[in-house]
Amino acid sequence: MNGVTAAAVNAPATPHANGEPAPYLDDAAYEGLWALWREARSHVAQGEASGADRVARLLFEEARLLDERLYDAWLASFLPQCLYWVPRRHEPADPRTETGIYLDDRRRLGDRVAMIRGGHLHAQTPPSRTRRMLSNIEHWTGPGDSVRARANVVIWEYRKGQMRHYAGSQVYALAPDAQGRLAMQTKIVHLLDCDAPQGNYSFIL
Amino acid sequence: MPRLAPGARHASPYDALVRPDGMVHRTLFTDPAIFEQEMLKIFGGTWVFLLHETEIPNANDFKCVNIGRRPVIVTRTADGEIRALMNRCTHRGTVICVQPHGNAKRFQCAYHGWTFTNTGELSTVTFAEGYGPGFDKAAHNLGRFPLVASYRGYVFGSLDPDVEPLEDWIGPATALIDWSVDKLNTPGARVVQTSSMVFQANWKLQNDNNGDMYHVPFTHRSVGEATSARHGSGKGLDHFRGDQTPMYVKYYGHGHKLIDQRPAIPSPWERARPVPGREAAADALEQRFGPTKAREYLDMTGRAGINLILYPNLIIAGAGSFNVYEPVAVDRTIVHSYGVVLDDAPAEVNTLKNRFLEDFTGFGYRDDNEIFERIQQGLGNVPEMEWVDFSKGLGTGRETTGADGAITGNVSDETGIRGAYDYWKVLMCRDFLPRVLV
Numbered sequence: 001m002n003g004v005t006a007a008a009v010n011a012p013a014t015p016h017a018n019g020e021p022a023p024y025l026d027d028a029a030y031e032g033l034w035a036l037w038r039e040a041r042s043h044v045a046q047g048e049a050s051g052a053d054r055v056a057r058l059l060f061e062e063a064r065l066l067d068e069r070l071y072d073a074w075l076a077s078f079l080p081q082c083l084y085w086v087p088r089r090h091e092p093a094d095p096r097t098e099t100g101i102y103l104d105d106r107r108r109l110g111d112r113v114a115m116i117r118g119g120h121l122h123a124q125t126p127p128s129r130t131r132r133m134l135s136n137i138e139h140w141t142g143p144g145d146s147v148r149a150r151a152n153v154v155i156w157e158y159r160k161g162q163m164r165h166y167a168g169s170q171v172y173a174l175a176p177d178a179q180g181r182l183a184m185q186t187k188i189v190h191l192l193d194c195d196a197p198q199g200n201y202s203f204i205l
Numbered sequence: 206m207p208r209l210a211p212g213a214r215h216a217s218p219y220d221a222l223v224r225p226d227g228m229v230h231r232t233l234f235t236d237p238a239i240f241e242q243e244m245l246k247i248f249g250g251t252w253v254f255l256l257h258e259t260e261i262p263n264a265n266d267f268k269c270v271n272i273g274r275r276p277v278i279v280t281r282t283a284d285g286e287i288r289a290l291m292n293r294c295t296h297r298g299t300v301i302c303v304q305p306h307g308n309a310k311r312f313q314c315a316y317h318g319w320t321f322t323n324t325g326e327l328s329t330v331t332f333a334e335g336y337g338p339g340f341d342k343a344a345h346n347l348g349r350f351p352l353v354a355s356y357r358g359y360v361f362g363s364l365d366p367d368v369e370p371l372e373d374w375i376g377p378a379t380a381l382i383d384w385s386v387d388k389l390n391t392p393g394a395r396v397v398q399t400s401s402m403v404f405q406a407n408w409k410l411q412n413d414n415n416g417d418m419y420h421v422p423f424t425h426r427s428v429g430e431a432t433s434a435r436h437g438s439g440k441g442l443d444h445f446r447g448d449q450t451p452m453y454v455k456y457y458g459h460g461h462k463l464i465d466q467r468p469a470i471p472s473p474w475e476r477a478r479p480v481p482g483r484e485a486a487a488d489a490l491e492q493r494f495g496p497t498k499a500r501e502y503l504d505m506t507g508r509a510g511i512n513l514i515l516y517p518n519l520i521i522a523g524a525g526s527f528n529v530y531e532p533v534a535v536d537r538t539i540v541h542s543y544g545v546v547l548d549d550a551p552a553e554v555n556t557l558k559n560r561f562l563e564d565f566t567g568f569g570y571r572d573d574n575e576i577f578e579r580i581q582q583g584l585g586n587v588p589e590m591e592w593v594d595f596s597k598g599l600g601t602g603r604e605t606t607g608a609d610g611a612i613t614g615n616v617s618d619e620t621g622i623r624g625a626y627d628y629w630k631v632l633m634c635r636d637f638l639p640r641v642l643v
Binding site (some may be wrong): 088095096097098099100101102103104105107108110111112114115116118120121122123125196197198199200201202 | 397399400401402403404424426427428430431432434435478479480481482539540541544546552555556559560562563564566567568571572574575576
């Protein structure tokens with residue numbers, strides 16, 4: 001411990017023979033650990049962030065809602081007239097002229113969620129566990145009060161004993177909602193291997 | 206190998222694996238040695254789908270495909286003839302073309318610079334003075350399929366030069382190809398790839414499944430229920446609720462089978478799930494062309510109607526889409542999906558077609574793939590249970606043979622799947638090896 005003894009740091013009443021603190025995993029310690037876990041699962045950042053913090057917070061929040069499969073909150077975090085595009089080609093053309101992996105309006109996003117929720121989507125039985133890593137976040141101002149952003153993403157997926165990963169970049173259009181708070185309007189997920197034969201993308205990308 | 210009755214003898218080891226009572230042996234899906242033989246005797250032993258003519262429309266266009274794992278360059282020569290060349294240098298075996306598609310008169314091997322024309326002829330041997338008088342340049346042309354032929358734009362190749370003519374092999378199923386092509390038969394119709402997917406299971410599971418309506422209400426329950434709950438009945442897969450319907454399955458011989466949904470789909474447009482942009486596109490078309498013509502256009506946008514599976518690797522799905530199965534290993538398969546773009550139709554028609562093509566490939570195929578992988582797990586790991594049951598319809602008296610020899614069954618019967626396994630046995634029991642021309 002870089003020459004500093006545990007006893008000096010923690011100053012326990014009764015130092016253990018190995019220099020470790022006295023036994024402390026009691027009910028109160030368990031309560032604290034369990035409460036920390038539950039708090040972290042449900043905590044939403046409070047208060048007004050500004051600038052880069054505000055944008056990053058929205059992007060992280062959207063990723064977390066998907067990872068936690070909180071689909072009602074996830075759908076509600078998008079503006080009513082939202083679009084969700086996952087291109088199928090590395091250099092996509094105008095999406096009117098070619099198919100995507102997704103090109104969803106709110107109605108088809110709602111279908112996507114309903115199919116998972118219905119309990120009979122075999123490809124999500126059991127469901128995928130996912131963790132999205134966002135980095136390289138950049139943002140700039142769009143028309144009016146809107147904000148554009150892009151980020152790199154790595155999605156780790158665990159399902160049926162197998163860990164898979166997906167990498168790509170994401171593009172976002174953010175705009176004020178009816179209450180004037182910035183919200184997600186459009187999201188584009190551009191996977192590195194979007195034009196390769198796809199495995200079972202049955203979770204929401 | 207399966208247990209045989211005492212004293213039973215079979216001319217071919219494959220004969221006993223497909224039984225007349227509809228039972229098929231598990232090793233067809235799990236044995237790598239059988240898979241290797243399929244690449245010779247099935248993918249090398251009959252007509253196999255290569256590509257659509259409109260994918261290589263111009264002189265010197267080419268596209269690379271894999272046919273029973275063989276890397277193949279399909280070229281259109283300067284004369285307009287379509288050739289299928291083995292993408293393998295005749296010097297050391299190197300794959301010579303790594304571009305998925307393009308336009309080229311010649312292909313040069315990156316290893317020692319040998320150059321071949323797009324007809325397959327070896328045109329240049331580098332530092333040729335190093336080869337003695339025994340070197341026969343003409344014997345070093347690229348290997349090519351002895352037969353290439355097309356029907357209504359669908360191009361097939363055969364490594365068996367003695368196979369029957371393509372139209373005879375397709376047989377009465379040509380009428381279904383005609384129906385599908387004539388639906389969208391405009392000069393501006395061209396085929397584009399729309400998606401591809403990979404699953405960890407045997408290729409025949411996909412071939413079976415495309416001729417299987419029995420699974421639809423169960424495997425695709427997520428799509429059916431969410432669609433009915435959110436958009437009302439009569440949409441999406443609603444016509445597949447029970448098995449007493451005007452739809453039917455059919456077996457045409459040579460492994461070709463059909464599910465005909467058309468009797469249950471008076472209007473593809475009204476049946477279709479509400480895809481994104483549906484309302485705006487319909488409004489635009491009605492304003493421009495009036496309701497009657499607009500409905501004609503809108504009925505071109507969906508993909509339901511028929512599943513016509515031409516053995517071993519092509520399924521034509523309705524009018525304007527088809528899939529190609531690419532076997533990779535005994536337990537790994539890639540499926541490529543294609544759509545039709547109509548360059549001479551209003552833009553809204555093509556936009557809607559794209560949204561429809563995303564819909565079932567996105568929502569339906571994922572459950573199919575999950576089921577294929579579960580089957581592979583079940584068949585691959587319980588050797589004590591040897592047989593798979595494809596007997597549905599047998600002995601019921603509800604299968605009928607028509608004047609053209611095709612057998613029709615109830616829509617949930619396994620009539621066509623059994624037929625495909627009969628053809629599998631015919632091909633696998635042959636004493637045959639594929640051949641190339643040079």
